Amino acid sequence: MTTTVGDFLVDRLFTWGVRRIYGYPGDGINGILGALNRADGKIEFIQTRHEEMAAFMASAHAKFTGELGVCIATSGPGAAHLLTGLYDARMDHMPVLAITGQQARASLGGHYQQELDLCSMFKDVAGAFVQQASVPSQIRHLVDRAIRTALGERKVAALVLPNDLQDLKYEPPARKHGTLHSGVGYRAPKTVPYSDDLQRAADVLNAGKKVAILVGAGALQATDEVIAVAEKLGAGVAKALLGKAALPDDLPYVTGSIGLLGTEPSYKLMMECDTLLMIGSGFPYSEFLPKEGAARGVQIDIKPDMLSIRYPMEVNLVGDSAETLRALLPLLQQNADRSWREDIEGWMADWWKKLEKRALEPATKGVNPQRTVWELSPRVPANAIVTSDSGSCANWYARDLKVKRGMMCSLSGGLASMGAAVPYAIAAKFAHPERPVIALVGDGAMQMNNMAELITVAKYWKKWSDPRWICMVLNNEDLNQVTWEQRVMNGDPKFEASQDIPSVPYHRFAELIGLRGLYVDDAERMAAVWDEALASDRPVVIEVKADPNVPPLPPHITLHQAKAFATTLFEGDPNERSIIVDTAKQVLGAVLPGHKDE
Numbered sequence: 001m002t003t004t005v006g007d008f009l010v011d012r013l014f015t016w017g018v019r020r021i022y023g024y025p026g027d028g029i030n031g032i033l034g035a036l037n038r039a040d041g042k043i044e045f046i047q048t049r050h051e052e053m054a055a056f057m058a059s060a061h062a063k064f065t066g067e068l069g070v071c072i073a074t075s076g077p078g079a080a081h082l083l084t085g086l087y088d089a090r091m092d093h094m095p096v097l098a099i100t101g102q103q104a105r106a107s108l109g110g111h112y113q114q115e116l117d118l119c120s121m122f123k124d125v126a127g128a129f130v131q132q133a134s135v136p137s138q139i140r141h142l143v144d145r146a147i148r149t150a151l152g153e154r155k156v157a158a159l160v161l162p163n164d165l166q167d168l169k170y171e172p173p174a175r176k177h178g179t180l181h182s183g184v185g186y187r188a189p190k191t192v193p194y195s196d197d198l199q200r201a202a203d204v205l206n207a208g209k210k211v212a213i214l215v216g217a218g219a220l221q222a223t224d225e226v227i228a229v230a231e232k233l234g235a236g237v238a239k240a241l242l243g244k245a246a247l248p249d250d251l252p253y254v255t256g257s258i259g260l261l262g263t264e265p266s267y268k269l270m271m272e273c274d275t276l277l278m279i280g281s282g283f284p285y286s287e288f289l290p291k292e293g294a295a296r297g298v299q300i301d302i303k304p305d306m307l308s309i310r311y312p313m314e315v316n317l318v319g320d321s322a323e324t325l326r327a328l329l330p331l332l333q334q335n336a337d338r339s340w341r342e343d344i345e346g347w348m349a350d351w352w353k354k355l356e357k358r359a360l361e362p363a364t365k366g367v368n369p370q371r372t373v374w375e376l377s378p379r380v381p382a383n384a385i386v387t388s389d390s391g392s393c394a395n396w397y398a399r400d401l402k403v404k405r406g407m408m409c410s411l412s413g414g415l416a417s418m419g420a421a422v423p424y425a426i427a428a429k430f431a432h433p434e435r436p437v438i439a440l441v442g443d444g445a446m447q448m449n450n451m452a453e454l455i456t457v458a459k460y461w462k463k464w465s466d467p468r469w470i471c472m473v474l475n476n477e478d479l480n481q482v483t484w485e486q487r488v489m490n491g492d493p494k495f496e497a498s499q500d501i502p503s504v505p506y507h508r509f510a511e512l513i514g515l516r517g518l519y520v521d522d523a524e525r526m527a528a529v530w531d532e533a534l535a536s537d538r539p540v541v542i543e544v545k546a547d548p549n550v551p552p553l554p555p556h557i558t559l560h561q562a563k564a565f566a567t568t569l570f571e572g573d574p575n576e577r578s579i580i581v582d583t584a585k586q587v588l589g590a591v592l593p594g595h596k597d598e
Contacts, residue, residue, distance in 0.1 A: 003170045004031065004035060004170060005031065005136050005139055005161070005165055005166050005168050005169075005170050006034060006167065007035045008136075008139055008170040009032060009099075010036055010042070011042075012139075012140065012144070014042050015184050016143070016144075016147050016184055017067065017068070018043055018068060018070050019043055019044060020044045020046060020070070020430060021044070021045050021070045021072050021099075022054040022070070022427070023046070023047070023054045023072035023073055024050065024051050024073060024078060025047070026074020026101065027074065027101075028078065028100070029101040029161075029163070031161075032101075032161070032166055033045070046430060047456070047459070048423070048456055049453055049455055049456055050081060050453075051078050051082050052081050052084050052085050052449065053423040053456075054071040054072070054073065055081075055084065055086045055089070055096070056085035056088060056412075056419070056420050056423035056427075057423045057426060058071035058089065058096045058097075058098075059085055059089035059092070059096055059427075060410065060420075060427035061427045062095050063094055064385065064408055064428050064431045068095050069089065069094065069096040069427075070096070070097045070099070071086075071097075071098055073100050073101070074114075075114045075118070075163065076115070077114065078100065078101070079100035079116065079118050079122075079160075080121065082098055082100070083121075084419075085423075086122075086125045086158075087415050088414075090125050090156045091414025092217065092242065092413045092415070093154040093217075093303065094154065094156075095153075095155065095156075096157070097146055097147060099158075100118060100159070100160050102118060102132060102160050102163065104162055104164040105162045105164060105165065106164075118158075126157055128150070128155035128157060129145060129146050129149040129150070129157040129158070130159075130160070131158075131159060132160035132161075132162070133159070133160070133161050133162065133165055134162075136170050136171045137171045137172060137179065138173075139161075140173060140181075141181075141182035144182035144183065144184060146159050147186070151188070154302075154303070191318065191320050193318060193324060198327055198331060201315040201317055202328060204275065204296050204297075204298050204314055205298060207275070208273075208274055209274055209275075209340065210274045210340045211233045211234065211236075211274075211275045211276075212238065212295070213229070213230055213233075213236065213278075214237075214238050214240065214277070214279070214283060215238075215246045215247065215280060216239075216280045216282060216283060217240075217242035217246075217280060217413070218301060218302060219243050219280040219281070219321045220243065220245060220280075221322055222246070222279070222280070222321040222322035222325055225321070225322050225325035225326055226325065228329055229277070229328070229329060229332065230253060234335035234338055235341075236253045236255050236340075238255045238256070238263075238266040238270065239257055239266075240257070240258060240259070240281045240282075241259075242281075242411075244401075244410075245403050245407055245409040245410075247403075248402075248404055248405040249403050249404075250405075253344050253348070254348075255269050255344065255348060255351075256348075256351075257398035258283060259283065259285045260288075261398035261399065261552070262398065262399070262555045263399055264347070264351055264555045265347035265348050266288075266555065268347055270289055270290050271290065273290060274295050275295055275298075276295045276296070277297075277299075278299040278300070279299075279301075279321050279325070280300065280302070280321045281301075283310060284310065284414075286311065292312060296314050297312065298313060298315045299313040299315075299316050299317065300319060300324050301316075301317075302319065302320055355374065355399060355400060356374065358370055359371045359375075359400060362523070363523065363546075363549075364547060365547045365548070366476070366545040366546050366547045367521065367544050367546050368547055369393070369396055369474050369476070369544070369547065369550055370399075370400055371523045372440075372544055372546070373400040374400045375526045375530055376401065376438070377400060379527070379530050379534060380401070380402075380404065380407070381436050382405065382407060383406050383435050384408075384436045384437070385429075385435055385436070386401060386439075387411060387420070387421045387422075387424040387425045387428065387439045388409075388411040388440045389418060389420060389421035389439075389442055389445040390411070390417060390445070390481070391442040391444060391445060391479070392484065392552045393440045393474050395481075396440070408435075410424060418448055419449040421439040421441045421450065422439050422453045422454070423450075423453055425437045425438070425469065426453060426457060429461075429469050430460075433464040433466060434465050435466065436468035436469070436534065437468070437469050438470045438471075441471060441473050441474070442474050442479075442480065442481075443473055443474060443475045443476060444479045446473050446506060447501060447504065450471075451506070451509065454509070454510060454513060454541065457471075457515065457539050468533075468536065468539075470540045471539075471540070472541075473506045473541065474544050474546040475543055475545055475546060476546040476548035478494075478499055478548035479498070479501060480548050480552075482499065483499045483548070484551050484552055486499075488551070507541050507543040510540070515539045516539065516540045517541050517543065518541070519543050519545070520542065520544045520545065526544075529542060530542075
């Protein structure tokens with residue numbers, strides 16, 4: 001049988017280890033889809049409801065497996081729809097390959113239907129490697145170089161294949177001038193800094209009396225090494241959102257998330273430390289790091305361009321986090337003074353009590369949304385995968401979800417895009433069908449694009465060895481994070497025209513398509529509902545009628561923010577009477593008279 005370009009592409013992807021492709025069909029990729037069909041299941045094609053969701057799934061596949069994520073779309077609008085999910089992968093340094101169709105080669109340049117300049121369109125998001133094929137013999141080296149670039153540089157690569165090329169007979173490159181003869185295979189190297197640089201870093205860390213560690217996604221595979229370093233230095237450890245699963249939260253010196261969605265102990269850890277060790281993190285908000293000059297700094301990252309861009313580090317180490325920490329550990333001295341560690345552990349003990357009090361605070365309108373994740377924490381299985389969308393639900397995910405060792409967690413980090421939680425959770429389940437998966441979503445993201453992907457769950461869930469796939473939707477009829485940003489940052493009352501969204505019976509939609517739907521409007525039932533969902537024999541959508549007037553408080557309230565919030569109430573916010581009184585007191589009382597704004 002004649003091997004077409006499409007057949008060769010599928011076979012080459014398989015040789016590279018690709019076993020799953022997320023996408024949506026179209027005539028621009030019919031030649032590739034036909035080849036996938038002829039391959040008889042060598043590579044599984046997962047049909048999403050939208051190409052953007054396919055790209056999010058490819059990004060999530062890379063996050064939850066460490067492998068190349070692959071998505072495919074037709075020409076024109078299909079290719080354009082991929083962009084948001086591809087930017088999610090690019091911003092979070094995930095290796096993803098996007099394959100798209102294109103119009104026939106003879107039509108290009110003629111303003112043909114669905115003809116877009118795809119190489120130009122992808123040039124930013126896939127700038128590491130984007131090429132459009134012209135002849136069959138070119139396919140081999142384009143596939144090899146695209147995948148090796150994506151894996152080696154942890155970036156997005158894109159291949160554009162005209163539709164008439166896909167059905168042509170494949171021809172290997174001739175042995176002559178102007179041809180390329182590429183091969184398959186890539187293994188990441190062991191990257192460790194020079195010994196003298198490790199010693200310089202150790203000297204800085206050994207001199208510290210109050211060491212703070214910040215871990216990100218780059219430390220996810222270095223749990224034991226981070227724990228060993230923290231124990232030796234007597235350090236506290238804060239976690240950027242993408243590094244939430246790097247350390248379990250039952251360690252008393254782990255201060256949890258950092259930043260606007262972070263904890264008070266993480267803020268205090270950074271403000272009071274004299275030494276900062278940052279590991280595999282691109283955490284963006286410098287105002288939550290030590291003031292410049294207040295602490296000496298050491299940073300470890302596999303990507304040189306991420307070093308010393310958030311805080312001026314004294315020692316910058318290019319290397320794999322786990323390997324570098326293992327090399328660094330023998331050079332570190334045991335810190336016998338545990339007073340700093342004791343302070344941190346005291347902060348954390350008080351913080352968990354404060355979170356519990358906030359979570360159990362009765363809402364004036366529905367369920368206190370913080371209660372939803374607080375009740376999940378003691379029940380979440382140790383092998384669970386949890387995803388979160390952007391928005392106010394990310395606050396409760398960041399602060400109230402106590403990660404256990406063995407769990408995996410993620411969300412759209414650098415891009416912070418709405419609409420990622422459900423496709424992330426779907427990709428997580430395909431990658432790890434034996435593990436329970438939980439997605440935390442707001443109603444804004446659910447209406448934007450996540451609701452349709454529940455149909456994808458309904459289509460495939462019976463293939464999963466463990467059927468537990470849970471999506472919790474906070475139905476507060478409000479684009480809540482932005483509403484609170486308007487109040488606290490800008491001092492503006494809620495703008496109902498932009499912020500109010502319709503109430504949708506999400507649990508009933510789930511039932512309509514064959515899933516289980518659960519509805520909660522009483523906080524006292526939240527624990528029992530989680531138990532029921534985690535025991536279900538099919539995927540579940542939990543709809544929580546949540547109070548929109550519980551503010552996602554930042555860990556540090558500035559005088560400016562308190563004044564802005566007071567102005568909001570003075571000017572007459574439409575929900576003023578519904579805002580929890582105690583929470584308003586927290587916002588306004590967090591800044592004492594005469595406290596200097598920062």
